Amino acid sequence: MDLGIIGAGYVGLTTAACFAHLGHEVTCADANPALVAKLSAGDLHLAEPDLDRLVADGLAAGRLRFVADAADAADADVVFVCVGTPSDDDGSADLSAVVAVVERLAPVLRRNAVVVNKSTVPVGTTRRVRELLVERPDVAVVSNPEFLSEGHAVRSFLDPSRVVVGGDDAAAITRVADLYKEVGAPTLRTDSASAELIKYAANAFLATKISFVNAIANLCEMVGADVRDVSLGMGHDPRIGFQYLEPGPGFGGSCLPKDVRALVHSSEQAGYDFALLQGVIEVNDEQRDRVVAKVRDLAGGTLDGVTVGVLGLAFKADTDDVRDSPALAIVERLVEEGAVVQAFDPAIRSVDVAVTMGRDGYEAARGARVVVVLTEWSEFRSLDFERLAAEMERPAIVDARNLFNPNVLRHHGFEYTGIGR
Numbered sequence: 001m002d003l004g005i006i007g008a009g010y011v012g013l014t015t016a017a018c019f020a021h022l023g024h025e026v027t028c029a030d031a032n033p034a035l036v037a038k039l040s041a042g043d044l045h046l047a048e049p050d051l052d053r054l055v056a057d058g059l060a061a062g063r064l065r066f067v068a069d070a071a072d073a074a075d076a077d078v079v080f081v082c083v084g085t086p087s088d089d090d091g092s093a094d095l096s097a098v099v100a101v102v103e104r105l106a107p108v109l110r111r112n113a114v115v116v117n118k119s120t121v122p123v124g125t126t127r128r129v130r131e132l133l134v135e136r137p138d139v140a141v142v143s144n145p146e147f148l149s150e151g152h153a154v155r156s157f158l159d160p161s162r163v164v165v166g167g168d169d170a171a172a173i174t175r176v177a178d179l180y181k182e183v184g185a186p187t188l189r190t191d192s193a194s195a196e197l198i199k200y201a202a203n204a205f206l207a208t209k210i211s212f213v214n215a216i217a218n219l220c221e222m223v224g225a226d227v228r229d230v231s232l233g234m235g236h237d238p239r240i241g242f243q244y245l246e247p248g249p250g251f252g253g254s255c256l257p258k259d260v261r262a263l264v265h266s267s268e269q270a271g272y273d274f275a276l277l278q279g280v281i282e283v284n285d286e287q288r289d290r291v292v293a294k295v296r297d298l299a300g301g302t303l304d305g306v307t308v309g310v311l312g313l314a315f316k317a318d319t320d321d322v323r324d325s326p327a328l329a330i331v332e333r334l335v336e337e338g339a340v341v342q343a344f345d346p347a348i349r350s351v352d353v354a355v356t357m358g359r360d361g362y363e364a365a366r367g368a369r370v371v372v373v374l375t376e377w378s379e380f381r382s383l384d385f386e387r388l389a390a391e392m393e394r395p396a397i398v399d400a401r402n403l404f405n406p407n408v409l410r411h412h413g414f415e416y417t418g419i420g421r
Helices: 010-021 034-041 051-061 094-105 124-130 153-159 170-178 192-223 229-237 258-271 275-300 325-338 361-365 376-383 386-389 406-411
Strands: 003-007 025-029 064-067 078-081 114-117 140-143 163-166 187-192 307-311 339-344 370-373 396-399 416-418
Touching: 003 010, 010 064, 010 153, 025 114, 034 064, 051 064, 051 153, 064 078, 064 325, 064 416, 094 114, 094 124, 114 124, 114 170, 124 192, 140 170, 140 192, 163 170, 163 192, 163 275, 170 187, 187 192, 192 229, 192 258, 192 275, 258 275, 275 325, 275 370, 275 396, 275 416, 307 325, 307 361, 325 339, 339 361, 361 386, 406 416
Parallel strands: 003 025, 003 078, 025 064, 078 114, 114 140, 163 187, 307 339, 307 370, 370 396, 396 416
Antiparallel strands: 140 163
16 A cells, blocks of 8 residues: 655654555655655664664665655555654643644545554544544544554564554554554454553553562562562463563653553543552652662762763663653762763763763773663673773672672672662
8 A cells, every 4th residue: 555654753664664664655754854864865863673674675665755744645545643742741642743744634635545543642532633634524534553662663563462453434444454464463443442542551551560560679678588589470470471570760761651641641531540550650750769879878878979880871772762761860860969970871872961971881880989770781791890890989789670690790899789689
């Protein structure tokens, strides 16, 4: 089919590149002309394994092109809206970009086209888009939420656990579902409200698992248990599983924090007090403070004027995304307490915080009284601990990702503090 993708951000670019890989003719529009020029040359603005290769292949095959006007992508069988829906101050999702795009598309959409909400949007958005297209009764609107995992987005798209398509037009649902035939995933066809809520419910549940295991880790520290063993014992239960049971500095990124807040807001609007999710948010905020407290304690009770080495700034490994990163939030709090922060992340060269960026982990640790590990990059596991200790003012590590074996670190003379250990 001819497909239009509106938005060349993380979701839009992945959707465009993967659909082109599956053989569709794809036009991807973005309002930033400079970004369009870069993408047209195969120069990506985000780090995501295999995505650069798919973009290059799509461009070379002529199945993928980038344009600066959404109207130029509207002459398609199916048009995916993949624009940002950031949180407003009250936690609600800001739909202004969605509304602006649909109003721009309305008069120029191909006859009998299908408009697809791919952006993460609250319940009722599909109905609202339908209302915006009231003068285009020939155009159907469906919800097709994304379930991409940053660092594994291409695999998430091409080998998904499920495809969800919701709406009230059975023929339109089938047209969209058929786009995914080659990926061979279970397909759930439902109403638009259910499809929209599935996305929020899934992310909120993952966030709940993270806050739960962090709360258990905090309890482990108080009673002398090891959270690694506790989560292992839990994870062997097939009703629970191992995923998202790794304690750390809390959840972050572009999805979980804003989706949890949006679901809480939607619940309030519907008259339901979602106290459970309020607790999830509170535990997540508290976890960042607890990591800062561990650094402060290991530094001797104060951070004022203390050099702290930071390993990792991205919200998780294998991405350069620092949006709502717990690592960056912790760094900001360290700086606020007077710490001199030296940081290294394999995918990040600069951040909007007063830190000095090192060329590697050893440079970040140079002269530091404490090193804190905030992102679970696998390359940190292969650090030479003797060399690391020699770079530091004194060998002390806060391992907020539990990457290292405490006994090994202590053997090399480090003071070691993990999470729940």
